[in-house]
Amino acid sequence: MKTIAVIPAHNEAETIQKVVAEVKKYVHEIIVVDDGSTDSTRDTALGAGAAVVSHALNRGVGAALRTGYRAALNRDPDVVIQIDGDFQHDPSYIPRLLEAVEKSDIVIGSRFLNPSHKNYNLTRRSGIKFFSWVANTLGSLSVTDVTSGFRCYRASALRQLTPLTDQHWALEQTLEAARKGMTIKEISVEMPVRGEGRSQFDLETYALYPFKMVDCIIKILIFR
């Protein structure tokens, strides 16, 4: 079973080498999508032995994943793993994701199936719970962590999904998968709050979070 890992990364020079080195143990190929980094993410990832696709401009996680999926699917894999470049996702869970994807189309690593979600602040926890509730209500699902970026796809399922938007891709993608009748499974994955590097969740992100939630819900309810 040919497995390719896609790692979106923006200014992750501090952690990308460690992530690539760990992920390499479980997959056949690694594609790092350098989303317009201004540090040495690209060179570090290349040095660690990953294939690197570089965006000239930073366009967000969704855009990086869209490019990564395309690059991965061009290599004709059976399974595509998606994992963050900041080492928040422990690569040692990959074998469990691969095992679970044998019986489903998409597997999501959930931090809400273990106590690790308690380390996140209230805003973020509430946001994730709210989005998961929306996904469960609209898509007749029973997921606990719809925003998780630690995922595993069967390539055949990934080919059927429409390209992601530049940002806030997770809910839309999960709902589309549910509407297309794909089976979505979750496994418990511990995700500690990010310790190294610079988090994408700064004060501005938190301030805009409620508006983004409303924006996303309107988009799903009215336009999808």
Add this chain to the structure above:
Amino acid sequence: MVSLIHVGGFLLGCYFLLRSYLLVKNKKEEVQDFLVWGTVGASLLVLSAVPQVGDLLAEYLSIRTRTNTIFALSIFLLYLLMFRMHTLNRDLYRQISVLNEELSLLRHRLENQ
């Protein structure tokens, strides 16, 4: 009696007409841009040169004064322009994303050859 505001409106009208004409002539703008800004310029010229037109328009549109009529029409026009700029901006943003993606994959392919 000609007031300063009439002179200002007249000059601004002339500027819009001339500038939008020259921009289209030098192939820096589209004809539709000339139509929009030319109409704005011509309206300003007419309203400044013949203020009575404003009174007629105010009566026709059931707005109390000439000044309010001009403000109301300007606001409608600005809304239209804003909407157009916004959609254009979004479209360009999307196109940049697509180009960004295509370029990165092309570069990757070239590096692998």
